[in-house]
Amino acid sequence: MIQVSSSNGNSGVPESRFDQVAVDLIAKAVQMGASGAAVIAVDRIVIEDGLASLCREPRCENFGLSASCPPHVPGPARFKQWMQASKGAVFFKIEVPSDSLFSDDRREIMGLLHDIAAQIEQHAIERGYSNSKAFAGGSCKMIFCREQSNCAVLANEKCRNPAIARPSMSGFGVNVGKLIEASGWGNGDLQSGGAVRHGSFVALYGLVLIG
Ligand code: SF4
Numbered sequence: 001m002i003q004v005s006s007s008n009g010n011s012g013v014p015e016s017r018f019d020q021v022a023v024d025l026i027a028k029a030v031q032m033g034a035s036g037a038a039v040i041a042v043d044r045i046v047i048e049d050g051l052a053s054l055c056r057e058p059r060c061e062n063f064g065l066s067a068s069c070p071p072h073v074p075g076p077a078r079f080k081q082w083m084q085a086s087k088g089a090v091f092f093k094i095e096v097p098s099d100s101l102f103s104d105d106r107r108e109i110m111g112l113l114h115d116i117a118a119q120i121e122q123h124a125i126e127r128g129y130s131n132s133k134a135f136a137g138g139s140c141k142m143i144f145c146r147e148q149s150n151c152a153v154l155a156n157e158k159c160r161n162p163a164i165a166r167p168s169m170s171g172f173g174v175n176v177g178k179l180i181e182a183s184g185w186g187n188g189d190l191q192s193g194g195a196v197r198h199g200s201f202v203a204l205y206g207l208v209l210i211g
Pocket residue numbers: 065066067068140141144145150151152153154158159160161162165
């Protein structure tokens with residue numbers, strides 16, 4: 001199902017040029033394979049320290065494995081600073097059959113999530129929003145560098161996948177449930193890792209701050 005939403009009307013997001021760029025970014029997300037995308041006012045993004053701390057306790061199996069996950073990311077405090085410097089955000093989802101997320105297709109699906117986030121970010125940067133930042137879900141170590149012994153960045157080398165790998169929202173305490181609400185996408189059964197089950201489908205989410 002393709003669902004495209006523009007702003008939820010609450011906005012605080014400046015009109016005119018940003019609105020035009022936002023429409024382009026939503027179209028880009030859908031073109032890339034997103035099932036839906038929405039413009040979110042930054043004041044609708046809820047950040048909770050407690051959510052970020054769940055990566056450490058109970059410890060996520062990917063904790064510390066990459067530069068994109070805690071304790072190697074700057075966390076909620078820095079995210080709030082980025083929010084304050086942003087004009088708005090694009091929140092998007094991809095919906096896939098639940099079974100596929102537990103099959104050999106999982107890495108490809110998670111890779112698509114990161115790729116869409118990174119492409120939206122790049123698109124925004126090319127349109128003058130040079131401080132835009134994309135966030136996805138899951139560990140880039142498990143998705144892109146699973147066969148590698150380590151994360152290159154943590155070994156003081158360049159990331160092997162800079163064009164597509166993005167940090168997970170989890171490590172910054174992003175409340176995905178509140179974003180789903182703000183997007184008008186209803187509710188579902190929120191799973192660990194920020195996925196939401198809708199019957200036999202699962203939705204995965206990404207967020208791009210546009211600034
Ligand atoms: S090198 Fe691999 S594990 Fe490290 S940040 Fe890049 S994609 Fe992630």
